[in-house]
Amino acid sequence: MIRSREEKIIQLVSHIILTGVTIAIVMPFVLLFISSITEENTLIRNGYSFIPEKFSFAAYIYIFNQAGTIFRAYGITIIVTIIGTLINISISSMLAYGLSLRKLPFKRLISFYVLFTMLFNGGLVPSYLMWTGTFKITNTIWALILPNYMLSAMNIILIRTYYHSSIPEALYEAAEIDGASSFRVFLNIVLPLGKPILITMGLFAGLNYWNDWTNGLYYLRGRSGERLYSIQNLLNRMISQIQFLATNSAASSLGEEAARIPSASVRMAIAFVAMLPVLCIYPFLQKYFQEGIAMGAVKG
Amino acid sequence: MPEVTRSQVTVKRKSSKAAKLKRWLPVYIMMAPALVYLFINNYIPMAGIVIAFKKMDYNSGIWKSPWYGLKNFEFLFSTQDAFIITRNTLLYNLAFIIVNTVCGILLAVLITEIRHKRAKKLYQSIILVPFLMSMVILSYIVYAFLSGENGFINNVILPLFGNEEGINWYMEAKYWPFIIVFVNTWKNLGYGCLIYIATMNGIDRALYEAASLDGAGRLKQIRHITLPSLKGTVITLTLLNIGRIFYSDFGLFYQVPQNSGQLLSTTNVIDTYVYRALITLGNTGMSAAAGLYQSLVGFVLILISNLLVRRLDPDSAIF
Numbered sequence: 001m002i003r004s005r006e007e008k009i010i011q012l013v014s015h016i017i018l019t020g021v022t023i024a025i026v027m028p029f030v031l032l033f034i035s036s037i038t039e040e041n042t043l044i045r046n047g048y049s050f051i052p053e054k055f056s057f058a059a060y061i062y063i064f065n066q067a068g069t070i071f072r073a074y075g076i077t078i079i080v081t082i083i084g085t086l087i088n089i090s091i092s093s094m095l096a097y098g099l100s101l102r103k104l105p106f107k108r109l110i111s112f113y114v115l116f117t118m119l120f121n122g123g124l125v126p127s128y129l130m131w132t133g134t135f136k137i138t139n140t141i142w143a144l145i146l147p148n149y150m151l152s153a154m155n156i157i158l159i160r161t162y163y164h165s166s167i168p169e170a171l172y173e174a175a176e177i178d179g180a181s182s183f184r185v186f187l188n189i190v191l192p193l194g195k196p197i198l199i200t201m202g203l204f205a206g207l208n209y210w211n212d213w214t215n216g217l218y219y220l221r222g223r224s225g226e227r228l229y230s231i232q233n234l235l236n237r238m239i240s241q242i243q244f245l246a247t248n249s250a251a252s253s254l255g256e257e258a259a260r261i262p263s264a265s266v267r268m269a270i271a272f273v274a275m276l277p278v279l280c281i282y283p284f285l286q287k288y289f290q291e292g293i294a295m296g297a298v299k300g
Numbered sequence: 301m302p303e304v305t306r307s308q309v310t311v312k313r314k315s316s317k318a319a320k321l322k323r324w325l326p327v328y329i330m331m332a333p334a335l336v337y338l339f340i341n342n343y344i345p346m347a348g349i350v351i352a353f354k355k356m357d358y359n360s361g362i363w364k365s366p367w368y369g370l371k372n373f374e375f376l377f378s379t380q381d382a383f384i385i386t387r388n389t390l391l392y393n394l395a396f397i398i399v400n401t402v403c404g405i406l407l408a409v410l411i412t413e414i415r416h417k418r419a420k421k422l423y424q425s426i427i428l429v430p431f432l433m434s435m436v437i438l439s440y441i442v443y444a445f446l447s448g449e450n451g452f453i454n455n456v457i458l459p460l461f462g463n464e465e466g467i468n469w470y471m472e473a474k475y476w477p478f479i480i481v482f483v484n485t486w487k488n489l490g491y492g493c494l495i496y497i498a499t500m501n502g503i504d505r506a507l508y509e510a511a512s513l514d515g516a517g518r519l520k521q522i523r524h525i526t527l528p529s530l531k532g533t534v535i536t537l538t539l540l541n542i543g544r545i546f547y548s549d550f551g552l553f554y555q556v557p558q559n560s561g562q563l564l565s566t567t568n569v570i571d572t573y574v575y576r577a578l579i580t581l582g583n584t585g586m587s588a589a590a591g592l593y594q595s596l597v598g599f600v601l602i603l604i605s606n607l608l609v610r611r612l613d614p615d616s617a618i619f
Contacts, residue, residue, distance in 0.1 A: 006517040014410040018423045021407065025426055025486070028441045031452060035444055047455030048444040095334035098327045105324060113335065115619050117342040119606075120599045123591030124574050125584060126348020127341075129362060135340075151337050154618075182326040211434030214550060218579070235436045239443065239558060264450055271440040278432050286425050289432070293491055294498035296616075 029275075036060070036269035043264045059269035069234065070270060077230040077274075080144045081209040088150050088205040093198055095151075096159035097190050102169070118153045128218060143219035144230060149208045155201045158295050162197040163190060200292040203285060210278065231274045238267055349595065352588040372589035381573060385590070389569040392553075393545040395481050396488075397538055403485060404492030405530060409522055411493070412500050424497070428490035435551025442483060442556050446470065470558055476566040483556055484549070492537070499533045500526060536609055536616040543605035546570065546598040570594045 027050075035048040039056035046053065063070050098104055099111060127147065137143045167190065175185045191198070216233035220226070229237065282289065348362065355368040376382050407427065414420040430438070445452045446469040454466030469475060503525065511521045550571045557567045570590060577587035602618075610617035 004517060006519060010413055010518050011415060014413045015419070018407070018410055018414070018419075021489075022423060022426050025430060028445070028486075029429075031444050032441050043450060047450040048447070048452045049456055050452075091334040091337060094330040098331040101327065104327060105320070110331070110335070112619075114338065117338055118618055119602050120346065121342060121595055122345030122348050123588070123595050124571075125351055125578055125588040125591050126345035128578060129351070129584075130340075130344055130348060133361075146341075148341065150341070151334055153338075156334070183330065186330065207432060211432075211436075213434060213436050213555075232434055232436045235440065236555065239436075239439060268440065268444065271437055275433055275437050279429070282429065282432060283425070286428070289428065290424070290494055293428075293494045296495075 032268050033272055036265055036272050038265055040263075040265055048264075048268075056265070059265035062266055063269055063273065069229075070231075070273075072227070073229050073231045073234040074273070076141070076144070076228060077210060077232070080141065080230060081206050084145045084149055084209040085202055085206040087145070088152075089198055089202045092151060092156055092159060092201065092205075093191065093194065094186065096156050096163060097186050099156070099160045100163035100167075101172070114153050114156055124218075131219060138219050138221060139225045139228065141228060144212070144215050144228065145209075147215050147219070149205065149212060149215075152205070154296065155204065159194065159197050159201060163194055167193050196288075196291075200288045200295075203288050204292055207278070231270070235267075235271055235274060238270070349588070349592050351584065352592040354585070356584040356588075368585065372585040373593070376586055376589045376593070381568070382590075384565060385568050385570045385573045388566065389546060389548055389571075392477075392480060392484075392548060392569065393541070395477075396484055397541050397545075399481060399485050400488060400492045401534060401538065403489055405496055405527075405534070407489065407493045408496035408500060409526060412497060412526075413518065413522075424494070427493055430487045431490045433487070435549070435555045438483060438487060439551075439555040439558065442479070443558070446479070470560045471562045473563045473566040476557060476563050480552060480556070480567065484552055487552075495537065496530060496533060499530055503529050532613055536613050539605040539609045539612075540616070543602040544598070545601060546594050550575065 031048060031050060034050055034052065035043065036059050037055050037057055038048070038052040039054035040058060042052050042054045095114070099107060099114070101107070104110075131143075131147055132138050135142075135146070137146055171189055172185060175189060180188070211232060213230070213232035213236045216225075216228070216230055217236065220228055220233065226237075351362055351365075352372055353368060353370070354362070354365040355371070356362070357365045411420060411423050411427075414423065443451070446454075448454065448466065448468050448470065451466075451469070453469075458464075458466055467475070469479075507525050508521055511525060516524070548569045548571050553567050553569045553572045554575065557563045560567075570593075574587050574591045574594070577583045577590060581587075606617050606619060610619075
């Protein structure tokens with residue numbers, strides 16, 4: 001193919017600009033990682049930098065030894081993400097299935113009921129009073145699972161649209177003639193054929209749960225709330241209380257060790273550990289993420 | 301025998317109703333969990349907006365607390381805060397809409413121009429990574445750059461320009477409009493970009509072939525084919541964003557500035573105000589009033605923007 005001068009210049013300029021953007025996106029993550037493996041005194045003297053004088057894995061060793069708080073938080077994040085995503089996808093796929101049936105009585109009314117939640121909301125105060133007062137979820141694991149992330153009206157619409165466009169009506173009719181129950185149809189036809197969209201929406205639901213820190217901020221309080229901190233809540237708490245780690249181990253009667261805690265690097269190490277799973281799964285599932293966004297899937 | 305016919309008809313109707321119920325009941329049962337969840341998570345709090353008109357007394361509960369008329373709103377709008385949070389919310393969102401649209405389109409055009417398949421894929425993948433991170437993680441990254449004593453900027457960048465003192469970033473409100481817009485762009489660039497790329501992939505290839513036969517170069521093709529065909533997407537996205545202009549990303553304004561009181565004049569938005577009034581100050585009435593103010597204006601804006609979207613592009617409208 002003959003390429004014009006113009007085209008060559010465009011290729012070159014595009015590559016230069018996009019390489020610049022890529023660097024601008026990657027470098028902050030690199031800074032975070034390098035900071036986490038910088039020796040503590042170097043950090044205190046020279047600050048966070050890309051080329052530290054001295055490296056040290058003390059922060060990661062500390063995380064491993066200290067384990068208790070951090071592993072616990074990690075475990076809670078994993079449990080909440082799994083439970084939340086499973087519930088989200090089960091109830092969403094069933095609701096979307098109903099809404100995709102053309103002859104369902106009251107379909108328009110139910111659609112409106114779902115859509116209206118995207119237009120108007122009661123705001124934080126009534127939700128807060130309801131979850132804490134009526135449902136008493138404060139300082140329970142449900143505080144991290146129930147509010148907000150179990151269902152997204154927008155995702156219901158995307159799933160329904162997908163069912164509409166990719167499951168032929170004739171299939172339902174054939175199943176009905178064979179005497180299959182609605183639940184059978186859902187299990188044997190809708191779920192298998194709707195797999196791509198359910199994976200996509202499940203990923204976004206999972207990401208919401210993994211990244212959420214607001215529910216913990218609202219509904220976990222005091223000492224008994226701390227036990228349920230997700231990894232994001234722990235990070236949140238650590239950045240607001242710089243001395244958190246020091247006081248935490250001082251409380252466990254290791255006063256002198258408190259002075260040796262590499263807190264500046266540990267903070268960055270925990271942040272890195274918290275984002276690692278997302279970074280690891282993204283390359284394998286990016287197709288789903290990108291398709292979801294092109295469709296309009298929402299993230300918290 | 302009219303009598304018989306009529307009763308026969310009723311019987312038939314009854315049995316068809318029963319059949320209908322039998323046919324649809326399992327479907328309704330399957331839909332029920334999600335509908336119940338929406339009722340609890342979304343509809344009950346809607347009824348709770350009455351709190352904005354009450355003098356909240358926790359001992360007697362929401363419904364028995366005395367009515368307070370519009371007093372909560374009077375208090376809210378008599379403070380300077382009401383003006384500041386409205387101004388900040390609106391201006392930031394406007395800045396986000398403009399910056400994200402321009403940058404998103406620019407990068408989308410550049411990425412689609414790239415011939416090298418693997419490079420193209422790589423750019424497209426990396427650009428989305430910040431979008432997948434939580435605001436807490438971002439606040440750590442921002443902290444690594446801006447921290448007073450340890451920050452990269454104070455330690456490495458500013459000394460290059462002869463500033464050895466450094467800047468106390470978390471104490472000086474004037475820098476934050478730029479920081480917030482920058483962080484928001486950095487995080488959300490990939491999202492907008494991908495939507496524009498999706499639109500561009502839908503453009504008919506024949507248009508470009510015809511243009512190139514007519515001797516139009518790539519730049520001309522971008523100007524006369526690519527950009528005009530993005531118009532619909534741009535208008536739709538902008539309208540949808542205008543519908544959300546009274547809302548903001550709580551984490552961006554609470555977490556990234558680390559809840560610093562010194563920065564409130566440029567970082568306080570309606571969402572952070574509602575949270576602080578409720579949790580930090582324990583002023584339920586004022587918080588509820590600000591929340592309802594946001595919900596109502598937001599509702600009107602969403603309705604208007606959706607009506608406009610529906611006229612221009614029915615597929616993208618919410619209703």
